[in-house]
Amino acid sequence: MGNNLKNELAVGKSEIGVGVERPRSYTNILPYMLVFPAVMVILLLYLYPFLASFWKSFINKEGVLSLANYEKTLRLYRYDVLFTLGVTTLSTFIATVLSIFVAVYLRLSKGWLSNSIGILYRLPIFLPFVVIAQMMRSFLAPHGTLNLFLAKLNLVNIENPLQLFNWAGLTFGFVWKQAPFMILIICGGFQMIDDSYIEAARSVGAKLPQIITKILIPMNKPTILIAVTLVFCSLVGCFSFPYMLIGGKSPVTITVDIAHRVNYFGDYGVANALGVFSYIMVSLLALYYVRSMMKKGLYD
């Protein structure tokens, strides 16, 4: 931070130095002029509708301020709110554990196997959820590729295939897409740890589990927490995948309920109350994220 201040001071000084070329007032408002369009776009097209979702959630069908939408939301969608929280938490948990294991493996293991995993695992990061949705529809279907394969291995009775168009398939798709992203972030953190720490621990007899729990994870706690936060928040808000996988069933995620509420009933009050529930669900982690990004600033 001290450095930034110095830079700013330096820039400020040079402004005075060449101030003869242009009137001072121009350089004074230049920073604001340059950010103005971007800020206006976000204020009008993001912040205003964001705040409107809170406001509209308290307006009932007659246009009067009330808690009716929340009462209705809790009555109709209580279970879906818990379902969303459950699936998201489970997916984030599995993705975190899996990605820590893979990241540890990539950090400590050398050879062509780990090298090729180190490149191939990135693939899902780049795929949009809408493509993943279609992929999982054909892969996880009762008569889909996974069941076919498991039946060939005699792990599944072909007459009674696994039903995965539910929380399980949703979790599978979420983990498939997000674990690689977490591996990427966590790997970046692990690379920063010097080999000498690990060798020192080994030389005093530390085994692999100790190296993981005493060195790699503690030294990367902030990185891992950021990864957990980004994944959890993106999954709570994910729409295309749950909508295409389990859209017509129950229970579904909050985002699917919102779309149904709007498309079938034109009920914006309850839809917005559901939206507020999704905000509340991510609020703790979102605040943590905003705070830690602010601390880091742009200059890391």
Add this chain to the structure above:
Amino acid sequence: MQKSVFRKTIEIIIFTVFIFFLFAPLLSLVIWSVALRWYWPHTLPQEIGFDYWLQALGITKSLTLGAVNVVPAFLLSLGIAIIVVIITMAIAIPAGYSLAKLKIPALLKGIILILFLLPRAFPQLPVFLNLMLMFNKIGLTGTVFGVILVHLVVGLVFAVWITASTFSSIPPELEEAARSVGATRLKAFFKVTLPISTPGLVASAVFVFLTSMDEFTGTFFVGLPFVTTLPMTLYTASGSNIQFASVIAILLLIPSILFMIVIQKFLKAEHLGGMGG
């Protein structure tokens, strides 16, 4: 020795499982896109061919296949994405430069940064819903321009962060040196800062391009049923025709993979999480 063979075996088993779960869903998509007849429980399709591909690409026009030409949808997505990239970068580059290099009071800067962090932390769907209500009033719902505005918001959040961190990684001494020999601020920017930041800015532009190509939720609320971008076509086909939907899904994932392989090393890992939400 025994132990090392044992370890290698375990490693290879884990590797196989990993490869299976990574590629089997993808392979399933590819096989379905060429499956003409595939009855359960046959391991592979009984009849394969490129009929759905030819139909989707507009080369054949059969009324019996249940697939339509997706070239118009692709061109629409492409056109929207290009316009979105141009507008977004024109707004994001000055903003990123100002946030990274110019003097803005700390409090105001903090507020601006929070403004650009909120959309990444909180679910966006309720926002799009209310954006739709706003757009209803001014007649933008169901228009291409409305969809462009939605994609602009989605892309701008990332573009400002990426451009700002690109600019802030350039030492201020360079620009100062140019200005000390008489270059104006504008000239110093175009001759010094901009050329050095090109890789970061291009990465940012490609990122915005892909978020627009893949955007689903905002287009679903603001664009449907009149603006059918490629992801919307995929959604519509998904419930009814698995082969056709698989073809569109593959068409959608090709640009993502191609571009990201090229630009990913210019992007911070955290930004990649914004792909295709």
